[in-house]
Amino acid sequence: MKDLFIAGGTSGMGKGLAIHYLRQGSKVTVSGSNRLRGKEFLDEASRLGAADRASFIQADLLSLSENHRVILEVKKRHKSLDGVVLTAMQQFPKRKLTPDGYESTFALYYISRFVLSYGLTELLERGNNPVIVSIGGTGMTKGEIHWDDLNLQNKYGLLKATLQGGRANDLLGVAYAENHKGTKTRFILNHPGYTHSGTNHVAQPFKSILLVMGKLFAQTVDNSIQPIIRLIDNPPPQPLIAWDRTKAVDLSLPTLNKQDAMKLFHLTKHIL
Ligand SMILES: NC(=O)c1ccc[n+]([C@@H]2O[C@H](COP(=O)([O-])OP(=O)(O)OC[C@H]3O[C@@H](n4cnc5c(N)ncnc54)[C@H](OP(=O)(O)O)[C@@H]3O)[C@@H](O)[C@H]2O)c1
Known part of the structure; x- marks a missing residue:
């Protein structure tokens, strides 16, 4: 039985993981931006007889202050955490700035x-075999950090923004492991592969097209989350774990470069 927080646990892979761990008897808090999807999650938890172990925090994680509020809410519900799953994501066809002035893909x-x-590290360090799992595109080498234009003011594109976000997410894991040597919490970077999910915020007619494509060609959420469950339940001993579907990713990939990771870490501390 675990204590888990899942950012983006109201649909797709995050919800799949939340429901799996509720079935196992765990205590699970999820967040999402949409109140209705949160209610559906809580209704499903009730049907499983897990109402007392499931919580939903409505929050738009594009906003910095909302992220800080979520941390406080999670601390009210959990004395310790065995896992934090980071899976909140949506795509932005047009460049949009957050209330704090960040490009939205980079922010989320x-x-x-x-x-x-x-x-949430303080709670994780009190947990049992604690892990952070960040679901993204680890193992992919396309895309880059636009060091002089993190906000993508010049020539914005959805793919460019998504790839930069994915590379930044990779470097987050690398820097976190560097900064937490000798501590308990391990960071797992995961690429789930093409999955029949991820269309909540897509406008029509693309949403219908993506749903049909997903049904035809993508893995089910249930399949995609199996390797993630194995990693959460039995994490390898090293501080940084990078996994692409069912295989470990070579940590010497240029996208997992430690110097870049620490450069982004210090830049982030500065801009925050
Ligand atoms: N699906 C794929 O083929 C695929 C492939 C490779 C990698 N990935 C990665 O896997 C992760 C999960 O994807 P998924 O397909 O499971 O996505 P999903 O079904 O769209 O779920 C995303 C979750 O994030 C939440 N979310 C989105 N915007 C938010 C915001 N502004 N504030 C707070 N929560 C927000 C959603 O809640 P609301 O809807 O309520 O906002 C939902 O709970 C993502 O990081 C994605 O990049 C997916």
């Missing part, structure tokens, strides 16, 4: 995960 895929990882 990286800044929010940075704040939650470091902000």
Whole structure:
């Protein structure tokens, strides 16, 4: 039985993991931006007889202050955590700035995960075999950090923003492991592969197209989360674990470069 927090646990892989661990008897808190999806999660938990072990925090993680509020809410519900799963994500076809002035993909895929990882470490260090799992595109080498234009003011594109977010998420894991040598919490970077999920915030007609494509070609959420469950239940001993579907990722990949990771860490501390 575990204590878990899942950012983005109201749909897709995050919800799949939340329901799996509720079935196992764990205590699970999830967050999501949409209140209705949160209610559906809580209703499902009630049907499983797990109402007293399930909580939902409504929060838009694009906002820095909302991330800090979520940390406080999680601390009210859990004395310790055995796992934090970072999976909140949506795509932004047009460049959009957050209330704090960050490009939205960067804010959600990286800044929010940075704040939650470091902000929940105290609870994780009190946990049993604790892990942070950040679900993204680890193992992919496309895309880069635009060091002089993190906010992508010049030539914004959805793919460019998503790839930068994915590379920043990789470096978050590397820097976290560097900064927590000798502590209990391990950081797991995961690429789940193409999965039949991730369309909540997509506008029509693309949403219908993606749903049909997903049904035809993608793995089910249930399949995608199996390797993640194995990693959470039996994490390898090293501080940083990078996993692409069912295989370990070579930690010497340029996308997992320690110098870049520490450069982004210090830059992030500065801009926050
Ligand atoms: N699906 C794929 O094929 C695939 C492939 C590779 C990697 N990934 C990665 O896997 C992760 C999970 O993807 P998924 O397919 O399971 O996604 P999903 O079904 O869309 O679930 C995303 C979760 O994030 C939440 N979320 C989105 N925007 C938010 C915001 N502004 N504030 C707070 N919560 C927010 C959603 O809640 P609300 O809807 O209520 O906002 C939902 O709970 C993502 O990081 C994605 O990049 C997915």
